[in-house]
Amino acid sequence: MADAAVGILLDSLSRILAEESYLLLGVEYEASLLQSELILCNSFFKSLERKHGQLAITREYASRIKELVYQAEDAIDMYVAKSVLVRGFLGKARLKFIQFVIGRTVAKKIMGVKIGLNEIYQDRKKFKIRNAEDIKLPVEGDSLRSRRLCYFEETDAVGFNAEAETIIDQLIKGDAERDIISLVGLGGIGKSSLCGKVYNNLVISQHFEFRAWVCISKVQSVREVLEKIIIDELELADEIKNMSDKMLRLELYRYLKCTRYLIVLDDVWRSDWWGDLNHLFPRNMYGSRIVLTTQFKEVAQSVSPYFHYLQPLNKEKSWNLLSEKVFLGGECPSELKGLGIQIADKCGGLPLAILVLGGVLSRREKTVGGWSSVLSSIATAEDTNQLSKVFGLGYNCLPHYLSSCFLYFGFFPEDFEISSRHLIRLWIAEGFVPKKEKASLEEVAEEYLEELIDRNLIELAQKKSGGGVKTCRIHDLLHSFCISKAREGRDLEVWGSNVSSSAGKSRRLGIHSNITEYISSNQSASNLRSLLCFGRDGERFSLKHWKLLYKGYELVRVLDLASLVVENIPSEIENMIFLRYLNLKSDSARTLPPSIANLRHLQTLTVVAPLIRRPQVNFWKMLNLRHFYFNGDAVVPPEDKVNDRDSCLSNLKTLSCISPDSCKGSVLFEMPNLVKLGIYGDFGKHIDSAFETLSGLTALQKLKLVRDRRYERLARLPCWQKFPPTLVKVTLSRTQLSVDPMEQLGQLPNLRVLKLIDSAYDGKELNCTSSSFPQLEMLKLVNLEISRWCVSTGSLPSLRSVVINRCEGLAALPYSLKDLSTLREMQLWWPNIDVLKFAVDLESHKGEGKLKLLIYHAQDGNSLG
Known part of the structure; x- marks a missing residue:
């Protein structure tokens, strides 16, 4: 992270010198000299990257630079903090004297760092650059990166298809009595991947009325297992807050007693865990199943004498997996195949190691020299150290801008599913993401995440409804590697x-x-x-x-x-x-202090506090703010009532949620780069005035309207011309529209995602007229009272995904869905029998593998199993 440390300090120092030089009174000269040295150092890092890749920067060189940078950062930050602290209490004369006294010590520290950096730079020729001719990394365009993500999202768990079919058969065709299936194998063999493939299989989702997945390695008690299942799967977080352990056990037992359930206990390390967990899951006669994964044979044997032992991939399967990763299903050049087989064989049949090496090879020039260098890098490792050697190569071949982002995954708990939105905000706040022309910081960070996924160092967990990464995770072995590597520095x-x-x-x-x-x-x-x-x-x-x-x-x-x-x-x-970056949650706070606006460097502010009503936030002072998230109706003060307003909020990308009355006048016009806007509150009185300004937001892509239940319903939407034409996603929640919203929303030229949630519309019929929704790819209908959904010929020509959840009154699905060649996925939650039959018929009509149909049943619902 040496290059990241240099960039962070350089940005901070440049900003202070340009905007708040008074905070460095007495040390401005030394700070300017240090700035020049950091610019030189930063340029040198980039030139090394362009010429030789990450392997060119020796560990000693990077470590020396980083230690000096940290020394300078500590001295400058502490000096600025003290300057801010005393400014409010001392007169100008005394303030200058105090700053002068303290400043002399700080100035000496800064000059010492400056001299140290200069010495390292002058000595750079002493550091040997190895493998310079082998580390030429090809540059991929956006289309190839996207193609890789799409390809491997749809690729099977290579090498374990037969095992998956065997396990599926055992889950659905066994005895009615509850049964336990154990998967045993080495770390990195693919136990969780195989289990996930089975868990998400259409037949399994249709067969079991209830499914839950718990990673045992990251929980510390039986209560945590209970909470994980009850909160995540049954969505009863509020109800269980004050329950005793005994009550929790009874709650779960009572729910599962008459249910055909599937429970996955992933990564079990100790035999005694099963003794504690066994009594949680009733031995009913409905064909319930428990799947357990572990690295230890004795753990599996303590549960059941029968288990599946996953063998490492053989030589042929290992090469097939590596080849698919590198060539995306294409043909490997004949001169590379022999080397490729040897490289794959060095991975010991572990898919994780093969995929990481595939990520390395996919970025290298497809030459004998390049592949030979990879083989020699891992050929000397002992079998016990093979994974570490492979991980080290994957890490060392990362470009400088990705190394810090990758090690950051060590921050999170093991097996933690990470929101890409939060991760990207964190990376930006840490200073890992540089500014680039014609791309926002968020867009650059998204590219970084996609590249780490493409390299198979990070796993894609969930995709966004409109495309892109929604959540991700890191394998536990790579997670340990990240922590170890980050601790070194x-x-x-x-x-x-x-x-x-x-x-x-x-x-x-x-x-x-x-x-x-x-x-x-x-x-x-x-x-x-x-x-x-x-x-x-x-x-x-x-x-x-x-x-x-x-x-x-x-x-x-x-x-x-x-x-x-x-x-x-x-x-x-x-x-x-x-x-x-500040992220808070409170169940008792009733005010958001106005002083929070004095955090002038804040980029992301997230506050979840249901008891805070209409907080006044002086956004006009927060010029660096990029993302604001609040669960209620924050109030943006009118610009003419703010005395210390500096300028427009050009950095602001997300504003969610604010009150409808905050959208009056020219308030939103002062946020020209707003991409996502959430409005929460009373629409009855302010909907027209709010939409008068919305049409002028030329960068707005996502709009969310949520009605506060305390206020009157919203009768109809404004005409579609009032919406910004740039919108790609619209979400309506609790608006209780009485007029069909499809008439207006269907005219939006770029709309790709539409979500109508929780009584967004109170009518009985939804109509998608001819030629409406020309770009819509995803439609989600949740908790609506509709009984009929009509789709005319020519409507929804781009639709790929449909989700219908808790729309119990819907009598049938539109027959014209059979004519939509683009439809790839359908999720139905608790459908009636007619809807269910049509969906199954639609899947058959589309052909095998053309439509992914997911059906989730209520506890007493019908099951296709």
Whole structure:
């Protein structure tokens, strides 16, 4: 992360010198010299990358630079913090004197760093650049990257198709009595991938009335298993808050007792776990099944004498998998095939290792020399060290801009499903994403994530409705590699759960359990710049803990407390002046302090607090704000009522949610680059005035309208000309429209995703008229009272996906869906028998593999099994 550290300090220093030079009073000269040295150093990193790739930068060289940069960053940040602190209490004369006294010490530190960087740069010829001729990385265009993502999203778990069919048969054709199936195999063999393939199989989803997946390796108690199933699958989070363990057991047992269920217990490490979990799942006579995955034969034997042992891939299957990854199903040149077979064979039959090496080879020139260098890099490794060697090669071949992003995955708990939206915001706040012409920071970061997925270092978990990555995860073996590699450079540390190390001198800390305990016992952490917390739901964060953050964690830039329940949000939060990312959740806070607007460097602000009503947020002071998320109706003050308004909010991309009355006048015109807008509240009085300004938002792509249930319903939507023509996604929730919205929404020329959710429309009939929705790819209907859905010929010509959930009154699906050649996926939740039969017939009509049909049944619903 040396290059990232240089870039972060350079950006920070350049901004302060340009915009807030008064904060560096007394050290401006030294800071300017350091800035020049950092520019030179940054350019040198980039030239190395262009010429030789990441392998060219020796570990010693990078480590020396990073240590010096961290020294300078600590000195400058602390000096700025003290300057801000004393400015409000001292007169100008005394302030200048204090800054002068402190500044002399800081100036000496800065000059020492500057001299050190210059010496390293002058000595660069002493560092040997190895394999320069072999590390030429081809540049891929957007179309090829997208093609890779699409190709491998649809590729089967290569090598385990026969095993998948065997397990599916065992799950659905066995005895009526509850049965247990165990999968045993080495780490990286593909147990979870195979299990996921089975779990998401159409036959399985239709056969079982209830399914749940729990990763046992990341839970610490039986209660956590209970909570995981009840909260994630039964969606009863509020109902179980105050339940005892005994009550939770009874709740789950009672639900499953008369249900055909499938429970996956993934990555079980200890035999005694099964003794604790066995009694949670009733031995009913409905054909229920439990699938367990483990690396240990004795764990499987303690559950059942029969289990599936996954053998490593043989030589042929190993090469087939590697070839598919590198050539996307195309032909391998004859001169490379022999080398490729040898490379695949060195992976010991482990799909994970093969895929990582495939990611390396896919980015290299397809030459004998290039492939020979890869083979020689892994040929010397012992069998016990083979995975580590492969992971190391995959990491070392990353371009400089991806290495920091990849190691960042070590922050998160093992097997954690990560929101791409949050991840991208974090990367930007950390300074990992540089500015590029004709692309936003978010677009660049999305490309980075897609490239890591393409390299098979990161797994795609869920896709967005409109395309792209929704969630992702990292394999537990690669996760351990990330933590180990990040610790080497004191870039990142984790504490809690299965790890017990403290932050030490690391710049970033992830706390995975007992968060308040850690903060209370580690009250000084001036080295920290990022603090992400991943505790159990329900842990409270009080005012005393806030005070510890103000005093000991004052230099933090990234603060994520969303896994905690923050009791209040104090006004003193403004003291954390370096914050760029802030994520909070509270069930008791009733105010959002106005002082939060004084966090002028804040880029992302997320607040989930249902008791906070209509908070006034002075966005006009937050010129660096890019994303604002609030669960209610935040109020944007009119620009003419704000005395300290500086300029328009050109950086703002997301504003969700604000009140409808905030959209009056020219308020939204001062946000010219707004991409996503959420409006929540009373539409009855303000819908017309709000839409008068919406049409002028030329960059807006996503619009969400949510009615507050306390206010009157919205009768009809404005005419479609009032909507921005750039919209690609529209979501309506609780609006209770009485007039069919399809008439207006169907005219939007670029609309690709439409979601009507929770009584968005109270009518009985939806009509998609001829030539409407020319670009719509995804339609989601949830909890509507419709009984009829009509689709005229020529409508929905681009439709790919349909989701219908809790629309019990819908009597039938449109027959014209059979004529839509683009339709690829249909999800039906609790459909009636006529809808179900039509969907199955539609799947047959489309042909094998052409339509992915997913059917989810109610507890007492019909099952095709």
